[in-house]
Amino acid sequence: MTHKAALRMRTKTLIEAAGILPAMRVAVSRYVPTTDEALPFVLIYTPRETMGADGDARSGVPAFVSTVALSIVARVRVASEDLLDAALDALEAAIYAATIKNPAWWGDDVEGxxxxxxxTEAxxxxxxxxxxxxxxxxxxxxDFPPDVDDDLDVVAVSRAGGGGAFIDNLKGE
Incomplete structure (x- = not known):
């Protein structure tokens, strides 16, 4: 599972566990339902990732600092216009509580x-x-360590001054 997939699933699990609203559908999806019957819902997706070199890009295993855009869209119906702002504020606070305020959301892979x-819209x-x-x-x-076949049967070893030896079956086979 990629780090993006793990983040999406962890976010979904924690928002579901928070029980923000009764009967709220929580989905890892980019599809926004257009029917009123789908309300209330939360959608979680990762539309973008940007990677920059982590250290010297010309040496070692390719390593990156990755910035993933995690998008969370929550839509609800309220009984009156007077309740709208309070409902959206409560929804936002509940998402914060289920994500960045929750130690489980950080896992062992999120650095910040x-x-x-x-x-907010209405x-x-x-x-x-x-x-x-x-x-x-x-x-x-x-990081992206190279995929290297490790089927060495013979290795050539040489010294700086010349000369050398062959070591057969380095693996001990």
Missing amino acids: VESIDVD GETDGIVGQVSMSMSVLYRV
Whole structure:
């Protein structure tokens, strides 16, 4: 499982466990339902990843500092316009509590959160609908060790002054 997939699944599990709203559907998906029957819901996805060299890019195993955009979109219906802001604020606070305030969310791979952008929107379909969209820039360190066949049967060894020896079956086979 990639670090992005692990982050999405961990976020889903913790938001579900928080029980933010009764009957709230939590999904790892980019698909935004358009029917009112789908409300309330939370969507979790990772639309973007940016990697920069971690150390000297010309030496050693390719290693990177990775910034993953974790997007969380939560949409709810409220009974009246007077309740909208309080409902969106509570939803945002609950997402924070399930994610960055929760030690389990950090796992052993997240190194930090560089930034968080939060947008709230509202509209009217069959009632008043509010949405919290949160994007977190989550930092990881990743490396890509080369895939090397390790089927050495003979190794040539030489000294700086010349000469050398062959060592057969270095593996002890």
